Amino acid sequence: MTKEDTFLSDAVCSTILPSVIGLVVVIFVYRNGRRTFAPERLFAWFYSNYIVKNVVEMLAPQKQILFSKLSEQKSHSPQLRKENSIRILEIGPGPGTNFEFFPKNCKLVCYDPNSYFKTALFQRLKQFPDVHLERLVNSGAESLVDTEDESVDAVVSAFVLCSVQNLDAVFKEINRVLAPVRNNTKHEFIHYYAWFRSTWQKFRQKIFCSRKF
Numbered sequence: 001m002t003k004e005d006t007f008l009s010d011a012v013c014s015t016i017l018p019s020v021i022g023l024v025v026v027i028f029v030y031r032n033g034r035r036t037f038a039p040e041r042l043f044a045w046f047y048s049n050y051i052v053k054n055v056v057e058m059l060a061p062q063k064q065i066l067f068s069k070l071s072e073q074k075s076h077s078p079q080l081r082k083e084n085s086i087r088i089l090e091i092g093p094g095p096g097t098n099f100e101f102f103p104k105n106c107k108l109v110c111y112d113p114n115s116y117f118k119t120a121l122f123q124r125l126k127q128f129p130d131v132h133l134e135r136l137v138n139s140g141a142e143s144l145v146d147t148e149d150e151s152v153d154a155v156v157s158a159f160v161l162c163s164v165q166n167l168d169a170v171f172k173e174i175n176r177v178l179a180p181v182r183n184n185t186k187h188e189f190i191h192y193y194a195w196f197r198s199t200w201q202k203f204r205q206k207i208f209c210s211r212k213f
Contacts, residue, residue: 092160
């Protein structure tokens, strides 16, 4: 296992106890029919208040390296090139933890099926006025509605590909909306691997992830 894998493993492992507690709450909610406490609301709260502080911030150095390439990106659009800007489409931005790594003056389009992140996302956006949100769409990445073919310069996704319903459809949509390769467009993504069998991490992946590992 590489140093990067070890670092990521340690970061994820630090969430075991809170994740188990969260799992117990989710099971309780489902079994008791407490529909007012939607799982999406619980996840948005848990992610924004715990995961961001204890895991996402630990990964900031790695994100800084990965997303620094976006600053070198040249837009496919003549108008955006004049403005020294690019258009980024982010899949599953959650509370906006990647905004700080995006280049100044960029245009941003976000797709997230969990509407309960909206408040935290707009609060985060106020901290980075150089990131200009064009629109936030409450939808999954399997259908990037309202986004034209070859209209974005970069697609960003971080720890979300495990939760999509149709991975092939997502990559098909990414290829559709990205501008031609000759313009050096990118799909920047961070993902994690499947854990070994008979581990807490593997158990949590089976519970919380729609993708089969």
